[in-house]
Amino acid sequence: MTALRHTWQVALRYIRALLRQPAWVGISLVQPVIWLLLFGALFKRTADIPGFAGGSYIEFLTPGVVVMLAVSSAGWVGMGFIEDINRGTMDRLLVSPIWRGALNLGSVAQSVLSIVIQSVIVIGLSLAVGAHFHNGVAGVAVLVAVAGLLGAVFASLSNGVAVLTRQRETLIGIVTMVTLPLTFLSSALMQQSLLPGWIRWVAKFNPVNWAAQAGRSAAEANADWGLIATRTGLLVLLLLASAAFATRAFNAYQRSI
Amino acid sequence: MKAIEAANLTKTYGGGVRALDGLSLEVEAGTIFGLLGPNGAGKSTTVKILTTLSRADSGEARVAGLDVVRDAERVRRSIGVVGQKPGLDPDATGRENLEMQAELYGVRGAERRRRVDDLLTQVGLSEAGGRLAKTYSGGMQRRLDVALGLVHRPKVLFLDEPTTGLDPEARAELWREIERLAREQEMTILLTTHYLEEADRLASRLVIVDRGRIVAQGSPDELKSELRGDTVQVELSESVNGDAAASVRRLPGVSELTVDGRLLRARVDNGAAAIPALITALEQDGVRVASATIARPSLDDVYLRHAGRSFQQADTDTKEVAA
Numbered sequence: 001m002t003a004l005r006h007t008w009q010v011a012l013r014y015i016r017a018l019l020r021q022p023a024w025v026g027i028s029l030v031q032p033v034i035w036l037l038l039f040g041a042l043f044k045r046t047a048d049i050p051g052f053a054g055g056s057y058i059e060f061l062t063p064g065v066v067v068m069l070a071v072s073s074a075g076w077v078g079m080g081f082i083e084d085i086n087r088g089t090m091d092r093l094l095v096s097p098i099w100r101g102a103l104n105l106g107s108v109a110q111s112v113l114s115i116v117i118q119s120v121i122v123i124g125l126s127l128a129v130g131a132h133f134h135n136g137v138a139g140v141a142v143l144v145a146v147a148g149l150l151g152a153v154f155a156s157l158s159n160g161v162a163v164l165t166r167q168r169e170t171l172i173g174i175v176t177m178v179t180l181p182l183t184f185l186s187s188a189l190m191q192q193s194l195l196p197g198w199i200r201w202v203a204k205f206n207p208v209n210w211a212a213q214a215g216r217s218a219a220e221a222n223a224d225w226g227l228i229a230t231r232t233g234l235l236v237l238l239l240l241a242s243a244a245f246a247t248r249a250f251n252a253y254q255r256s257i
Numbered sequence: 258m259k260a261i262e263a264a265n266l267t268k269t270y271g272g273g274v275r276a277l278d279g280l281s282l283e284v285e286a287g288t289i290f291g292l293l294g295p296n297g298a299g300k301s302t303t304v305k306i307l308t309t310l311s312r313a314d315s316g317e318a319r320v321a322g323l324d325v326v327r328d329a330e331r332v333r334r335s336i337g338v339v340g341q342k343p344g345l346d347p348d349a350t351g352r353e354n355l356e357m358q359a360e361l362y363g364v365r366g367a368e369r370r371r372r373v374d375d376l377l378t379q380v381g382l383s384e385a386g387g388r389l390a391k392t393y394s395g396g397m398q399r400r401l402d403v404a405l406g407l408v409h410r411p412k413v414l415f416l417d418e419p420t421t422g423l424d425p426e427a428r429a430e431l432w433r434e435i436e437r438l439a440r441e442q443e444m445t446i447l448l449t450t451h452y453l454e455e456a457d458r459l460a461s462r463l464v465i466v467d468r469g470r471i472v473a474q475g476s477p478d479e480l481k482s483e484l485r486g487d488t489v490q491v492e493l494s495e496s497v498n499g500d501a502a503a504s505v506r507r508l509p510g511v512s513e514l515t516v517d518g519r520l521l522r523a524r525v526d527n528g529a530a531a532i533p534a535l536i537t538a539l540e541q542d543g544v545r546v547a548s549a550t551i552a553r554p555s556l557d558d559v560y561l562r563h564a565g566r567s568f569q570q571a572d573t574d575t576k577e578v579a580a
Contacts, residue, residue: 002363009360017348020389088342092405095308096361097333256271257311 003099010098010106011113014080018110025117032069032122036061037129039189052191054220059131063143063216064188066119070147071183071208073118074154075175077111078162085166085253094254104159104246111155112148119144134221142218142228149235150211153242154179160246163253182208187216210234259319260286260413260445261307266316268302268469276302277313278469284447284462286412289439291460291477292449293556299469300449301341304417307447308338321412334362337411339402341418347391351382351401354390355408362409376404380434396427403434413445414438420455428455435459453556465556465563472563477556484554484562486510487528491521491535494545504538511535519547528552 018024040058047057054060084090093103123133123140133139162171185202186209187195195203203209214231217224261284268277277299284290292300305311307320309329318325321335338344345354355373359365364372377383380400385393390401399419406414416435420428436459438444450456456463457477464474473480496518506514510526521539525531528551536546 006361009357013346013349013353013357016353017346020348087347088340088344089346091310091340091342092338092344093361095310095333095336095338096358097330097363098361254311257305 003101006099006102007105007109010102011109012106014107014110015113018114024114025121028073028114029118029121031072032065032118033125035068036065036122036126039065040129043189046190049194051194053193055132056130058126058129059133059219060191060216061189062123062126062131062133063219064212065126066122066143066147067150067186067188067208067212067215068183069118069122070115070151070211071154071179073115074111074151075158075179077107077155078158078160078171078175079168080107081159081162082166082168082171085163091257094250100250101243101247103250104156104243107159108152108155108243112152115148115151116144119147133219135218135223139218139220139223143215146211146215146218146228146232146235149232149239150207153207153235153239156239156242156246160242160249163246163249166253182206185209186212188212207235207238258286260284260288261290261318261320261447263303263307263318264316266303266306266313266318268299268306268311268313276469277306277316279316280466280469280471281316282464282471282474284445286445287439287443288461289435289446289448289459291456291463292447292466293451293453293456293460293463293560294449294466295451298451298466300451300466301417302469303466304338304340304415304447304449308336308415309333310338334409335412337406337409337414339406339414339416339419341421343398343402344405345390345398345401348389350387350389351377351393351404352386354401355404358405358408364409372408376407379407380404394427396423396430399423399427399431400434403431407438410442411444413447416446416448418449418451420450420452432458453560457556465560467560467564473559480556480559481554484524484558486524486526486554488552488554488558489523489525489528489531489535489549490552491523491539491549492547493519493521493539494547495519497544502539504542505535508534508538 036058040061044057046052047055047060081090127133158171158175161174165171185199186206187203188208192200192213210231214228217228261282264281266277266280269275280299280303292303294300302311306313307318307325309325309332312326320332323332323335325332349357352373355376356369359369359372377386380403382397382401382404385397390398393401403419419435420431423431432455435446435448439446448459460477462474462476463480464471466472497516502514502516502521505511505521505523510531511523513524515522532549532551536549539546
């Protein structure tokens with residue numbers, strides 16, 4: 001109960017700061033919208049490749065873009081922690097009786113909330129340009145949920161790295177080095193069966209691909225609920241591990257000061 | 258009763274910097290205790306260990322009767338901390354800052370509203386409470402920080418360099434607030450400072466820390482009276498050599514005599530009584546006196562005597578090491 005209350009207080013703090021920058025929604029949507037519309041136009045003929053199943057490329061691409069936006073938006077969450085540490089806010093919280101896990105989870109909750117909002121907007125836009133989602137609201141809900149889950153994993157990792165390194169430059173470097181390859185080593189932009197063999201093999205271990213597979217399947221006519229369940233399960237396990245990492249990072253921080 | 262006890266604390270940071278080298282101290286409940294020293298002396302490290310933020314490599318510490326390592330959780334509930342860096346959230350209003358802090362300490366509902374209102378009034382921020390903290394002046398931010406440390410009515414309050422960066426007016430205001438807290442709320446306050454006059458004014462007992470060790474302790478008056486007597490400074494109407502002061506040297510109760518051009522300095526038991534004899538002795542030697550001043554010993558003199566260097570020198574040394 002205390003844990004939940006403290007998490008909510010931390011989340012409330014970050015959400016409030018977010019709402020005070022109304023330009024944020026617009027700015028953070030630029031990238032996914034560009035991906036959706038430009039990639040969609042650029043690779044339109046992908047749908048003609050022999051072996052490409054399903055409808056239009058943009059319909060295929062939308063779950064990929066939702067997953068990509070989750071990764072790229074969550075990756076920067078650790079910046080807030082670095083600011084809090086440099087300022088002294090984090091030290092004030094660490095000498096209070098706050099439940100340690102709340103620091104990461106509260107920040108993750110804010111990140112997930114913004115990912116959900118952005119995802120819904122991107123999906124709406126995709127519908128507006130003619131994409132079609134099977135399985136209705138349930139399918140879309142699963143897609144948004146896996147995106148949120150993946151975002152929570154990356155936000156936790158970002159927070160943990162932020163606490164350990166405490167340097168913006170290092171975090172920027174690590175986030176860029178990790179998120180781009182993971183995005184391209186997945187089926188976010190290209191159908192799994194059309195990926196080169198080695199990428200298909202690497203993608204098995206790539207959480208971005210787990211989310212892309214589960215989210216896409218949920219929007220397909222013949223959704224594979226078994227696959228959705230296993231990939232979601234893997235993401236949940238990874239979230240537990242990464243949240244534990246982010247929370248334990250504070251021990252290392254406190255030993256070093 | 259002791260509110261804070263620390264025994265033989267040591268701490269070495271990565272890179273071999275020894276921040277604490279066997280520091281021990283005891284603070285009586287309900288008093289204001291000063292931890293005085295130049296930058297880098299180990300004051301902030303001591304506060305971090307006592308407030309559970311950091312851990313000592315060895316040694317033990319108890320705050321409000323609780324071990325800071327084994328009972329960290331309960332220590333955190335008993336203490337308020339105002340750190341050297343501002344702890345407030347600049348993107349939240351003063352009121353929101355206090356509300357979150359209250360929730361974290363389990364102060365909720367109507368009690369929370371009452372407490373936050375009281376605190377805003379107490380630190381003079383009731384009108385600014387609805388504004389974002391980043392729009393506050395330096396003094397206002399500091400007062401909000403102090404209020405954040407008081408939300409749960411702590412038994413022991415830690416103030417780490419509370420007035421650094423404040424203008425004289427804001428500093429005087431904060432001093433009054435600290436004195437009021439100790440008097441009316443019977444709080445134990447541990448204050449670190451590198452302003453001598455701050456320790457002198459606020460602390461009933463203080464320790465002087467240098468290079469991670471305590472070099473002197475006592476009340477400000479005790480420490481100053483240890484220096485025995487006053488400093489007398491006499492300006493002569495013309496330059497003299499050391500011989501001219503020979504008769505002064507023979508006067509009873511005069512020590513540490515130095516002559517530098519037209520300036521003669523000496524330590525005497527009682528400045529007011531020594532001056533007439535001193536002037537007579539000089540004039541008998543044919544040296545005319547232009548002016549004479551008496552200075553009561555300051556904590557700077559105490560620091561100089563115990564740390565072997567002046568306060569400013571120590572601060573400069575630290576900056577050079579840091580650079």
